[in-house]
Amino acid sequence: MLKLGRAQGVAMSAALARDIPITEYAPKKVKQSVTGNGNASKEQVAAMLMTIFKFKELPKLMDATDALAVALCHHFQKGVTTTKSKSWGAFVTENPKRVK
Numbered sequence: 001m002l003k004l005g006r007a008q009g010v011a012m013s014a015a016l017a018r019d020i021p022i023t024e025y026a027p028k029k030v031k032q033s034v035t036g037n038g039n040a041s042k043e044q045v046a047a048m049l050m051t052i053f054k055f056k057e058l059p060k061l062m063d064a065t066d067a068l069a070v071a072l073c074h075h076f077q078k079g080v081t082t083t084k085s086k087s088w089g090a091f092v093t094e095n096p097k098r099v100k
Contacts, residue, residue, distance in 0.1 A: 016088040025073050030066075033073035045069050 012022055028038035035048045046058055046065040049072070059065055092099050 012091070013088070016091060019087065022091065023074060025070060025077075030069050030073045033076045034069045042066070 015022055025033075031040040031045055032038040034040070034045050034052075037044070040048075042062045042065070046062060049055065049065050049068055050058060052072070053068075
């Protein structure tokens, strides 16, 4: 968990340093967008992605399908975002509990 949090922080910092907006989606939102069920399993999400994108076989790593599911969720949102920060200062102001 700690390594993932650090990696996420570095990615967010790099994006904000270049004025790239950040968008975050809750796992249930991603699952709902892809499968229609916010409580879907990783396997169900992967199966739906296989159907949507016409994959022949299931990827070996579920991280790849997770990333693709988030991208598809973002596409389905058509730019409507729940969390969007345009600068590091704005992110800190909007998320005081996430910054230590």
